[in-house]
Amino acid sequence: MDLSLILKRSELGALTTGDEFLLKSVSMNTMRLAREAKLKFDPQILVNQDDEAADRLFQAGRQLLLETGLYCTSSRRVIRFSERELDERLKCLPGQVTVGQGKELHTVRHRGVEDSAFPTIFGGPFNCDTDEATFVKFNEAYAREPLIDILFFPGYLKELDGILIRPGSGLSTRAAILYGRYAREAVMRAGRPDMPIAGHAVMALNEIACSSEEWGLRSTDPRAMVLISELQVDDVTLTRLVYYKSIGAPIYMSFTPLIGGYGGGPEGTAITAVASVIASTLLGGDFVHIGPQHIKLRVQTNQHSLWLSSIVNQAIARNSQMIITTSHTTAGRPGSLQFALEFSALAIASVISGSNQSGPRPAEPLGNNQNSPLMCRLFAEVGRATTRIDRAKANEIVLALYQEYKDHLDLATSPRGKTFNELYDLNTLEPSEEHYATYQEARAKLLALGLPLD
Amino acid sequence: MSNESEIFQKLAQSIWDFDPDAAAAAAKEALAAGIAPARAVEEGFSPAIRELGDKFDRMEVFLPELVMAAGAMKAGVNVFEEAMKKAGGSLANKGVVVLGTVEGDIHDIGKTIVGAMLSSAGYKVVDLGVEISVPRFLEAADEAKADIIAASALLSTTMLRQKDLVEFLTSRGKKEKYIVIVGGAPVTQEWADKIGADAYARDAQQAIKVLDGLMATRRA
Numbered sequence: 159m160d161l162s163l164i165l166k167r168s169e170l171g172a173l174t175t176g177d178e179f180l181l182k183s184v185s186m187n188t189m190r191l192a193r194e195a196k197l198k199f200d201p202q203i204l205v206n207q208d209d210e211a212a213d214r215l216f217q218a219g220r221q222l223l224l225e226t227g228l229y230c231t232s233s234r235r236v237i238r239f240s241e242r243e244l245d246e247r248l249k250c251l252p253g254q255v256t257v258g259q260g261k262e263l264h265t266v267r268h269r270g271v272e273d274s275a276f277p278t279i280f281g282g283p284f285n286c287d288t289d290e291a292t293f294v295k296f297n298e299a300y301a302r303e304p305l306i307d308i309l310f311f312p313g314y315l316k317e318l319d320g321i322l323i324r325p326g327s328g329l330s331t332r333a334a335i336l337y338g339r340y341a342r343e344a345v346m347r348a349g350r351p352d353m354p355i356a357g358h359a360v361m362a363l364n365e366i367a368c369s370s371e372e373w374g375l376r377s378t379d380p381r382a383m384v385l386i387s388e389l390q391v392d393d394v395t396l397t398r399l400v401y402y403k404s405i406g407a408p409i410y411m412s413f414t415p416l417i418g419g420y421g422g423g424p425e426g427t428a429i430t431a432v433a434s435v436i437a438s439t440l441l442g443g444d445f446v447h448i449g450p451q452h453i454k455l456r457v458q459t460n461q462h463s464l465w466l467s468s469i470v471n472q473a474i475a476r477n478s479q480m481i482i483t484t485s486h487t488t489a490g491r492p493g494s495l496q497f498a499l500e501f502s503a504l505a506i507a508s509v510i511s512g513s514n515q516s517g518p519r520p521a522e523p524l525g526n527n528q529n530s531p532l533m534c535r536l537f538a539e540v541g542r543a544t545t546r547i548d549r550a551k552a553n554e555i556v557l558a559l560y561q562e563y564k565d566h567l568d569l570a571t572s573p574r575g576k577t578f579n580e581l582y583d584l585n586t587l588e589p590s591e592e593h594y595a596t597y598q599e600a601r602a603k604l605l606a607l608g609l610p611l612d
Numbered sequence: 613m614s615n616e617s618e619i620f621q622k623l624a625q626s627i628w629d630f631d632p633d634a635a636a637a638a639a640k641e642a643l644a645a646g647i648a649p650a651r652a653v654e655e656g657f658s659p660a661i662r663e664l665g666d667k668f669d670r671m672e673v674f675l676p677e678l679v680m681a682a683g684a685m686k687a688g689v690n691v692f693e694e695a696m697k698k699a700g701g702s703l704a705n706k707g708v709v710v711l712g713t714v715e716g717d718i719h720d721i722g723k724t725i726v727g728a729m730l731s732s733a734g735y736k737v738v739d740l741g742v743e744i745s746v747p748r749f750l751e752a753a754d755e756a757k758a759d760i761i762a763a764s765a766l767l768s769t770t771m772l773r774q775k776d777l778v779e780f781l782t783s784r785g786k787k788e789k790y791i792v793i794v795g796g797a798p799v800t801q802e803w804a805d806k807i808g809a810d811a812y813a814r815d816a817q818q819a820i821k822v823l824d825g826l827m828a829t830r831r832a
């Protein structure tokens with residue numbers, strides 16, 4: 159679908175308020191469609207086993223998008239899509255997109271349910287706050303991990319020269335430029351100069367300042383933009399979209415379906431999620447990132463998020479060639495065993511259902527650099543191992559993992575973990591003995607549960 | 613007495629039905645029956661909306677129900693406020709809160725939940741919406757004769773505006789006039805302490821608890 163048509167509709171579509179769109183259009187239609195689709199969350203089936211339910215979900219999501227459209231919060235207008243536009247776009251999707259350059263050329267593919275192909279690993283700091291002194295080493299340590307295909311969201315520089323950065327300011331433009339430079343330097347230092355970098359430099363329009371074929375993020379690097387929950391877009395995203403499409407950059411659309419939000423419970427939110435994936439693709443997203451968020455718990459590894467991720471990925475995988483990746487945010491923080499158990503549960507539920515992998519990250523980092531490349535290695539290993547099991551086994555393992563951490567999802571009391579600076583030797587960029595032992599302990603637990611890790 | 617009970621029931625039912633017209637009609641009926649507005653709110657609207665809040669906490673109802681119930685209650689409370697105003701008084705509340713998401717941040721869901729729950733707890737809430745500039749917070753607080761300014765930020769990059777808000781209030785000599793409470797996913801008690809905010813709340817329930825305490829101290 160031509161982007162200019164979408165832009166035109168964002169200026170000429172029906173005027174409405176955000177409240178009306180969310181309450182009268184999204185919520186009401188979702189409630190009705192959820193009843194009609196007869197979806198039911200079952201706490202014993204966190205990995206969906208029912209193909210027909212996944213297919214009904216896909217149809218409900220498609221119908222929701224046709225009935226509600228997408229709301230532009232900046233112009234307050236509704237961008238509507240016709241059935242023909244939607245079907246034609248879905249029909250002609252290539253099912254694969256190539257990113258990166260040279261030896262690091264990588265093809266991200268549409269995956270099926272119980273697919274034996276390895277998922278693409280988008281791995282990196284995942285937008286956790288970082289500082290200028292650590293940025294390059296932090297990202298270099300990720301780029302040294304061979305199982306990571308695409309360096310993922312190298313981290314926000316929160317301050318420069320001791321000054322907190324205001325979004326949209328000159329200082330934030332400088333931060334975006336440094337982000338591009340430092341991210342490229344990090345992959346060069348790791349011996350992977352052409353490694354693709356999925357970028358999201360700052361939360362403002364001047365994010366595009368990180369772009370440079372010579373020193374920053376290139377036109378072969380995926381560039382991220384965000385849909386607002388539920389089914390909303392704004393001028394910042396539309397502007398980024400226009401620019402990044404004009405330079406030919408792969409478009410990484412992301413959104414967080416909010417369980418308990420305007421979609422209602424997990425069943426309704428699954429419908430808004432499918433609608434959002436299709437909307438993201440109509441906007442020109444080459445791959446779409448789902449962050450299955452929970453309004454109360456604020457982490458993506460609770461039982462509702464696990465189920466939602468599984469069934470939404472299956473709905474997309476079975477009914478289209480759209481390329482999906484799932485983000486992973488946890489209550490436990492890096493350095494704790496719980497961090498590993500949580501992201502493993504979501505990775506298994508998602509990968510078996512047709513997803514690629516993005517993350518992982520603590521939902522609430524405590525300070526700068528709170529993430530771990532070693533844990534991302536395990537994340538990738540879990541994804542690969544999941545390609546060797548079926549859905550029934552996946553459900554068994556996910557349930558067992560969930561039992562281990564379900565009583566510790568409160569962010570106020572969940573394990574506080576450690577920062578990269580504490581978990582790694584910053585001279586050698588090797589994990590500490592203690593951190594490596596946690597990695598081994600997590601692997602042993604997963605092997606004992608029957609996950610065939612290499 | 614039975615007439616009063618029926619009216620309280622109608623007030624409550626309008627909340628459970630998310631029906632602003634029914635809430636306004638029930639409020640008018642309460643006034644016509646000579647029920648004091650404060651009592652009508654306390655015995656009619658509040659139990660129903662508290663029950664919904666509890667259900668939301670247990671994830672038995674979701675955001676749309678919460679927002680629609682708060683909208684219905686607002687329609688009813690407006691009727692009482694108008695009546696009190698005409699009589700030269702005002703409807704008692706626990707405090708007036710000016711609430712918004714800071715400039716540069718378009719996330720409204722967390723802020724909306726806090727607003728709905730504070731209303732249900734007896735606060736008068738002026739919800740300014742999203743992308744609210746620092747001067748606008750103060751202007752609105754002055755206009756509403758507020759007790760509390762509540763500023764939400766969902767992004768670690770926009771938290772800075774909460775610091776700006778405290779600085780701005782200080783520079784205008786208004787810091788002591790208002791209780792400033794901050795919240796949002798990346799916001800912590802440490803951040804609130806660092807920037808000199810009066811309070812931090814992780815979620816809506818905590819916001820009610822913290823503000824109840826601070827308002828009790830202020831009014832003591």
